Amino acid sequence: MTYPFRRAASAALLILAGVAAQAEPQHGLAMYGDPALPPDFVSLPYANPDAPTGGQIVTAEVGSFDSLNPFIRKGSVPWQLRFFLGESFMGRSLDEPFSLYGVLAESVETGPNREWVEFTLREGITFSDGSPMTIEDVLWSYETLGTVGHPRYLGFWSKVESLEQVGDRTVRFTFNVADRELALLAGMRPILKKAQWDGVDFAESTADIVPITSAPYYIDDFEAGRFVSLRRNADYWGSDVPFRRGTNNIDEVRLEFFGDETAAFEAFKVGEVNSNREFNVARWESQYNFPAIQDGDVVLSVLPHERPSGMTGFVMNTRKPQFADWRVRDALIHAFNFEFINEAMTGSAQPRITSYWSNSPLGMSAGPAEGRVREFLEPFSAELLPGALEGYSLPVSDGSERNRAGTAAALAQMEAAGWTVQDGVLKNADGAPFTFDILLDQGASENQAIIDMYVESLARIGVTPTITVADSAQFKERTDAYEFDMTYYRRGLSLSPGNEQYNYYGAENADQEGGRNLMGVKSPAVDAMIGKLLTSESQDDFVAAVKSLDRILTTGRYVIPIYQWNISRIAHAKELKYPENLPIFGDWPGWQPDVWWYEE
Structure with missing residues (x-):
């Protein structure tokens, strides 16, 4: 199926005009102006809140891995894991240039010039092992990631003057530089379980420790260098959070690893893999004619986006x-x-x-x-x-x-x-x-x-x-x-x-x-x-x-x-489906498998 190109990026950029200073707790936060969705939004505009749950999506990854900790520098980690395991205060909408909505946070409040930001945790948040999330987990996570975590976290932490608990479920970040984006970045860091890492060198952990997460998925099984299986948490605490409605519908997300692109493609052709993102248009046009496609068991989706080429x-x-x-x-x-x-x-x-x-x-x-x-x-x-x-x-x-x-x-x-x-x-x-x-x-x-x-x-x-x-x-x-x-x-x-x-x-x-x-x-x-x-x-x-x-x-x-990809090409099992309303970012982390579902 092919969707017409929606020219929304220029219009979306118009929300950058004007600066709305936050004066009270809000449901969301935008880089400029106000978030597009109202406080009572039901779900993200590109999610299906009525999507069924179940099924499996299997993707082919070329290469290997020797670590399951995506939050540190050491080791080779499947790139998807930091998106699956890193539940944060707020989540990013793929239909706006930069707007966040509450996930772990029930509200956010900023100073008039965004010199500080406060997040209030929702009640009843639990990790995948059933234990409750606490403010202590929040404080530990930010300090640990900011000091011994992956370099992507270090720059933000150097601009934090202080992080303190200011209420039963509220923390405040105060910044030491003028930087409007810091309030948003503060909402996008993963909150980890402190107790899991007691007596453990966090920066040196590899595949010997499976991270405990508060996200919709947890690592159910793996074999180093071969596969990772992520299972949807049936007891996930946040299933009724508006940002999460209609997302994380598939029961198992499985990453299969292969030695090269040829082996990965052959695995898809014989059904060992049921979703394949193709970057080579010549191969798309010449080799995607195998029996499963001819029989209608595999669907070819061409998906536009409106993001920069990079x-x-x-x-x-x-x-x-x-x-x-x-x-x-x-x-x-x-x-x-x-x-x-x-x-x-x-x-x-x-x-x-x-x-x-x-x-x-x-x-x-x-x-x-x-x-x-x-x-x-x-x-x-x-x-x-x-x-x-x-x-x-x-x-x-x-x-x-x-x-x-x-x-x-x-x-x-x-x-x-x-x-x-x-x-x-x-x-x-x-x-x-x-x-x-x-x-x-x-x-x-x-x-x-x-x-x-x-x-x-x-x-x-x-x-x-x-x-x-x-x-x-x-x-x-x-x-x-x-x-x-x-x-x-x-x-x-x-x-x-x-x-x-x-x-x-x-x-x-x-x-x-x-x-x-x-x-x-x-x-x-x-x-x-x-x-x-x-x-x-x-x-x-x-x-x-x-x-x-x-x-x-x-x-x-x-x-x-070299060449750019202004559209995405995904071949997938006919049972794997997605909403027709595509976000302006298109096929991007947060879209597949997040808003997809499996339906016989």
């Missing part, structure tokens, strides 16, 4: 000397023959990512920077790279394999950076060859195919990189420690970017082991634009700040972008 491609680690010069990075982008690769991989069916927020109203505009964007950028003109102010677009080849224009441009930029072809090899003035290593995750056959074609293009400028294929654990270990030259990179970005941008691109986190700033960017201009988008009090300034950030990152030439 950035997907191959990132260059600027901590390494060969990538410190922007002209080298620019040369490697020119040498990447996207049009030829796209034709080989997708039949040219998928457009290229053009910037970090392309496909959205927040993406950088074509041509020179103007208006507020130029005003924000000009104080940093001395550090900005060519194109940030003047205008920039990615090179476009003629689609032929040789890519003569791109090769010539790459050689010219390399020569400007001090590298010339000598005896068929690109070398510097000392005669040292230019080379680098490309780190790939085992089983990522599509990335391997892309890199194989890229290596052939690099040979035309006298460069011969090495390719290292690592298993999932080694890949994570190396990327966490930034022990790579170039590797695959993917960042999903939202219509309401916030503090997470510091984790992705901030100078302070660039050398934080396990962080997400893989390219190693350290830029006062980047940090300033993130600061502006966090403190903007108008829609115009917020949008201008994001557009400015987009220009700086895109012209930084840190990533070689």
Whole structure:
């Protein structure tokens, strides 16, 4: 089934206009303005409150895992677990740029300038083992995650001046910086059971401890590296919370792990897996014709979304000397023959990512920077790279394999950076060859195919990189420690970017082991634009700040972008169903399996 594209993102951004200071306890909280849903809302607009419960959804994951604790740095963890196990004060609506509604919290209250926020716990909250949640669990969880948890939690905690209990079921966060988003982030941290971790080194736990959760699902069974089974808690305390009505309907969510994409797809074809998200349009059009589809037992759903493209491609680690010069990075982008690769991989069916927020109203505009964007950028003109102010677009080849224009441009930029072809090899003035290593995750056959074609293009400028294929654990270990030259990179970005941008691109986190700033960017201009988008009090300034950030990152030439996915393609058993009313974020964490159900 295919749904028409709903152009709602621009309209949704209008809620960014105006600042509504909270003066009393509320049912929800928005980054700007008021939440769209009223206090008496029945369910999320994209959930079916009458959905039946039961059944099973099984997905195929490529790789492995050695830990079940998604809240720490150590170990390789199934990425879904932090969404399944991390019940928080509030939950995010996928139909608004950034609005939260109460889950653990029955109400939220903020100061006039959001310098503090209070959450009041609902009564009767229990963990999956039946024990009650207490304020002590709340205080312990925030302090533990903020000090020894995953790096994604550390930045928020550093901005908390104090966390204190101010009522029987109420806690107050007071912040030490002006940052409007902090009140929302405070509502999105998981609350864990303190007693489970008494006498245990939380930061070192792996698969030896199964986290106890207050969420709708708990880990029922697992085999390290093979599968994880999550079971719907029949005694879940929050089944009548409005945010939860019509969600978490499926009895078992099972993650099956395979060594590569081919094995995962074959498992789907024979029915061992009953939902498969496909990213390759060529495979979607040529290989999704097996008997189960022909017989109607498997449904092909094409789902639109209105979120930014984000950035997907191959990132260059600027901590390494060969990538410190922007002209080298620019040369490697020119040498990447996207049009030829796209034709080989997708039949040219998928457009290229053009910037970090392309496909959205927040993406950088074509041509020179103007208006507020130029005003924000000009104080940093001395550090900005060519194109940030003047205008920039990615090179476009003629689609032929040789890519003569791109090769010539790459050689010219390399020569400007001090590298010339000598005896068929690109070398510097000392005669040292230019080379680098490309780190790939085992089983990522599509990335391997892309890199194989890229290596052939690099040979035309006298460069011969090495390719290292690592298993999932080694890949994570190396990327966490930034022990790579170039590797695959993917960042999903939202219509309401916030503090997470510091984790992705901030100078302070660039050398934080396990962080997400893989390219190693350290830029006062980047940090300033993130600061502006966090403190903007108008829609115009917020949008201008994001557009400015987009220009700086895109012209930084840190990533070689590949194609974008403006729709999602999911093949699934006919028994797996979802509401027709799709959220603006589309297929995103919080949608599948959250609002899906199983119906014979």
